[in-house]
Every structure is written in C-alpha cells, then in structure tokens.
Amino acid sequence: MTTSDVESKMQALVEPWRERDLRASMPRSIVIVGDGAAGYTAAKVLRAEGFAGSISMIGSDRSATYRRPAVSKELLAGTKSVEQVLLGEPVVGVDVYHGVTALSISEDSVIVDDGDPISYDALLLATGSRARQLDDLGSGSVFTLRTAADVEPLREDFARTGSLLVIGGGLIGCEAAATARTLGAEVTVLEAAKAPLNRIAPESISRMYVDMHADNGITIHTDVAVSQIERRDDGTALVTAQDGRAWSAGTVLLAVGSVPNTELAVEFGLATRSGVLVDANMRTSAPNVYAAGDVAEVPNRLLGGTYRSEHWNGAVDQATRAARSILGAEVGDLDVPWGWSNQHGVNLQFAGWTTADDDYVLVRGSIEDRRFTACAVRGDMLVGAIGIGFPKDIRQVRAIIANGNPVDRDQLTADWLERQLTAVG
Structure with a gap:
C-alpha cells in the first residue's frame, strides 16, 4: 500500500467528523494512556506549547518514566x-496514575481499574508493546525482558543457575546475552533466522556479530525453530528444536519480539492493522483520539505504505508531533527513524528502514574491523544505513533520506555523503 493509499484510507475514515473537529475549541482536558517515553514526551510538549488545561497520564508501570533501552x-x-535512567523530572501539573490499568475507553472518558472514569476532550494512546510469547512450548517457565520490573528476577535467576539460554537473536536478545556474559553467566543464543539481527542488518554484518559474541564466549545457533521447553528434575530447562537439536540451561530468556498493545483501540473500534493506524498528524480514525509510539502504525511518506517504529527515538518524535497536533499546531514530517545497540562495548547505529534483503554498499571502513558505514539501497532510493564508529555518517544518511532524491549506488562514497549533506542542509 502506498503512502497516498494510506492517506486516502485515513481521510475516508475521518471525513465524517473532520469538519466538526476543526471547528471545535481547544481541549480543556487531555488523557494520555501510557507512561513510557511517548506518554511522558507528549505531556512535556503539551506544557511547553502552553497548554494550561488538565493532563492525566495513566500507566501500568509503577516506576516513574525511565529510558527503556537501559533495561537490557x-x-x-x-x-x-x-x-539514574529516568527520562526527566516530573512534568508540572500532570496527574500521573502509576500502576493503574486502563480497561476501556469511550467517546469522552477512560475507564480504569482503580477509581472513577477519567474524562477527556482529547485522548492519546501511547500504550506501547509487550513481549511476544511462543505458544504450545510446554510447561517450562521462561523470562521476558521489557520493563524494569523484569530485570531483577531475571538477573537473580541466572546468577543462581550460572547459565542463560536466550531464545531470539534480535536486539534485546543479543544485548541481554552480552550483559549476562559480563556478569559471569554461561550464555547461548538460539535464533530462528539464518543470522542474528536479521531485521536490521545484512548477513555480512549479522555474521560479524556471531563472531563478536563468540569472541566473548557466547555461542549463537541459527535456523533454530524451538518446539518445546521443559523443566527437568534437576531444575534445568531443556529446549528442543523441531530438527531434534536440544540445549539445556538453568535460565531461559524469551526475546522473540514484541506485540503492540492495541486491545483498547480494537475494542473502541479504531482502525488497526499491525498497530493503530494514524495519519500524518498522528490522528486515529476516531475524533479527538491520537496514537504514538510502539502502538502506532504511521504512514511512510518516502517509501510508501506504513510502519511501526519500535525504537525510543521514534516514540519521542511521534509523541512530540501528536501533542502539537492535539493543540492544532504545525506538526511537520516525522523524522527518519534511527536506533542503536550496545553489545560487548561496541555501539551499532542504524537509520531508516533497512532489511537483510536490501542492496548494501560499504561506504567507509571494514566490517571485519568492526568499524564501518554501509548504506542500504532499494532500487534508486537510499533507504537506510548501518554502521559502527562513524555516527556522523548515520546523521548524514538520515538527512539525505529525508530529502527523498534518487541515488546512484555506484557513486556512494564518504565524500558523496558529505557533499549531499551540504546540498540538503
């Protein structure tokens, strides 16, 4: 589906109420469901933009808003x-409901599990996502790692057992494996794909990470389709793959991605696909209801279609624009998404919409030396970059992608990146 298709669909969904909405007065009360980076940022921006009405922020996490990338x-x-990793000081004048769950929403209020309904004139859904589970694997107990509350039980368990088996070789799985290894645990990683980090990196870079983990005493097994997890009499877990291979460990961490928390949106009747569909102004298909962060599915103005940004920076960017949209201010285009990962003291940065199947051009450095920049090209479009040791290159690629001009892969060099940055900026 192209960007224009998405915009047309959203326009059809919102047209019945758009004229009335534009005539509506400034909201007096705003409710934010979700107290993560998106919810906190939205509240902060609303106050910074001069909103003087009531703001209520509802979140099931019992901690103040912290930087989720620090969890793993x-x-x-x-x-x-x-x-030490709080996102910032509490926003002045915001009623924060920590440890409270939103049960349902109506056209003017949010029903919670602890107290009276909370009324709103405008509602922002920033409900985030949760750890994906694997069904029908048996009775073996496993850990997941998404919030600060997950940290201590997991760390205490692998400290006690001395070994950790991570199912999932994505960012969280690989980061947790690296961290556990520094704490002395014996660590093994099982990945269903042919290489780890395959959602963001080509095989050459993924294989570099296999070697990096091996250098630090971690073995990564690929093409593993886990079929069963069972606890043995000695307390260890036995993990079996469909092809008969098996591994055992004292502690098992399941890190196989996330699921957006769309339940409130679905029950309320909002348009959803992989997440809650929003237009370029972060508006959902219902009047005065917005969405941002992991739960939002946003239009991609550059490549067409939609996507969900599951990174901290995306949540902050979308929430900023959602807050301004609620107040009727100029929103502007979403930033080109980017993220990072720290493993074994090596900082990987990536930007855009890279996949393992893109055509990659090594612009600078050497993958073997773990210091490089590689650009991802799809047809004649620059769609992303991934690299270690050259953060300036990643910033340059983001600016070039945002410009939307076609590129010639044969001309992709470090000098070209710098010239293009001057041209777009």
Whole structure:
C-alpha cells in the first residue's frame, strides 16, 4: 500500500467528523494512556506549547518514566538504577496514575481499574508493546525482558543457575546475552533466522556479530525453530528444536519480539492493522483520539505504505508531533527513524528502514574491523544505513533520506555523503 493509499484510507475514515473537529475549541482536558517515553514526551510538549488545561497520564508501570533501552544493558548489568535512567523530572501539573490499568475507553472518558472514569476532550494512546510469547512450548517457565520490573528476577535467576539460554537473536536478545556474559553467566543464543539481527542488518554484518559474541564466549545457533521447553528434575530447562537439536540451561530468556498493545483501540473500534493506524498528524480514525509510539502504525511518506517504529527515538518524535497536533499546531514530517545497540562495548547505529534483503554498499571502513558505514539501497532510493564508529555518517544518511532524491549506488562514497549533506542542509 502506498503512502497516498494510506492517506486516502485515513481521510475516508475521518471525513465524517473532520469538519466538526476543526471547528471545535481547544481541549480543556487531555488523557494520555501510557507512561513510557511517548506518554511522558507528549505531556512535556503539551506544557511547553502552553497548554494550561488538565493532563492525566495513566500507566501500568509503577516506576516513574525511565529510558527503556537501559533495561537490557545498564539496568540488567546493575551499573545503574531506575532513578539514574529516568527520562526527566516530573512534568508540572500532570496527574500521573502509576500502576493503574486502563480497561476501556469511550467517546469522552477512560475507564480504569482503580477509581472513577477519567474524562477527556482529547485522548492519546501511547500504550506501547509487550513481549511476544511462543505458544504450545510446554510447561517450562521462561523470562521476558521489557520493563524494569523484569530485570531483577531475571538477573537473580541466572546468577543462581550460572547459565542463560536466550531464545531470539534480535536486539534485546543479543544485548541481554552480552550483559549476562559480563556478569559471569554461561550464555547461548538460539535464533530462528539464518543470522542474528536479521531485521536490521545484512548477513555480512549479522555474521560479524556471531563472531563478536563468540569472541566473548557466547555461542549463537541459527535456523533454530524451538518446539518445546521443559523443566527437568534437576531444575534445568531443556529446549528442543523441531530438527531434534536440544540445549539445556538453568535460565531461559524469551526475546522473540514484541506485540503492540492495541486491545483498547480494537475494542473502541479504531482502525488497526499491525498497530493503530494514524495519519500524518498522528490522528486515529476516531475524533479527538491520537496514537504514538510502539502502538502506532504511521504512514511512510518516502517509501510508501506504513510502519511501526519500535525504537525510543521514534516514540519521542511521534509523541512530540501528536501533542502539537492535539493543540492544532504545525506538526511537520516525522523524522527518519534511527536506533542503536550496545553489545560487548561496541555501539551499532542504524537509520531508516533497512532489511537483510536490501542492496548494501560499504561506504567507509571494514566490517571485519568492526568499524564501518554501509548504506542500504532499494532500487534508486537510499533507504537506510548501518554502521559502527562513524555516527556522523548515520546523521548524514538520515538527512539525505529525508530529502527523498534518487541515488546512484555506484557513486556512494564518504565524500558523496558529505557533499549531499551540504546540498540538503
């Protein structure tokens, strides 16, 4: 589906109420469901933009808003506390409901499990996502790692057992494996695809990570379709693959992706696909209801279609624009998404919409030396970049992608990147 198709669909969904909505007065009360990066950022921007009405933020997490990327790194390592990775000071004048679950929403209020309904004139869904589960694997207990509350039980368990088996070789799985290894655990990673990090990196870079983990005492097994997890009499877990291979460990971490928390939106009748569909102004298919962060499925103005950004920066960017949209301010285009990963002291950065199947051009450095920049090309479009050691290149690629001009892969060099940045900026 192209960007124009998505915009047309959203226009058809919202047209019955758009004229009335545009004539509506400034909201007096705003409710934000979700107290993560998106919810906190939206509240902060609303106040910064001069909104003086009531803001209520509802979140099931009992902690103040913290930087979720720290969960699989600093928090799991124990080098920082939640208080040290807070996103910022509490936003002045916001009624925060920590440890409260939103049960349902109506056209003017949110029903919660602890107290009276909370009324709104405008509603922002920033409900985030949760760890994906694997069904029918048996009775073996496993851990997941998404929030600060998950950290201590997981760390205590692999410290006790001395071994950790990670199912899933994505960002969280690989980061948690690296962290657990620094704490002395014996670690093995099982990945269903042919290489780890395959959602964002080509096989050459993924294989580099296999070697990097091996250098640090971690074995990554690929093409593993887990079929069963069972606890043996000695307390260890036996994980069996469909092809008969088996591994055992004292602790098992399931890190196979996330599922957007769309239940409230679906029950309310909002348009959804993989997430809650929004237009370029972060508006859903219902009047005065917006969505941002992991739960939102946003239009891709550059490549067409839609996508969900599951990274911290995307949540902050979308929430900023949602807050301004609620207030009727100029929103502007979403930033080209980007993210990072720290494993074994190596910082990987990536931007755009890279996949393992894109055509990659090594622009600078050497993958073997773990210091490089590689650009992802799809047809004549630059769609992303991934690299280690050259963060400036990633910033340059984001600016070039945002410009939307076609590229000639044969001309992709470091000098070309710098010239193009000057041209677009």
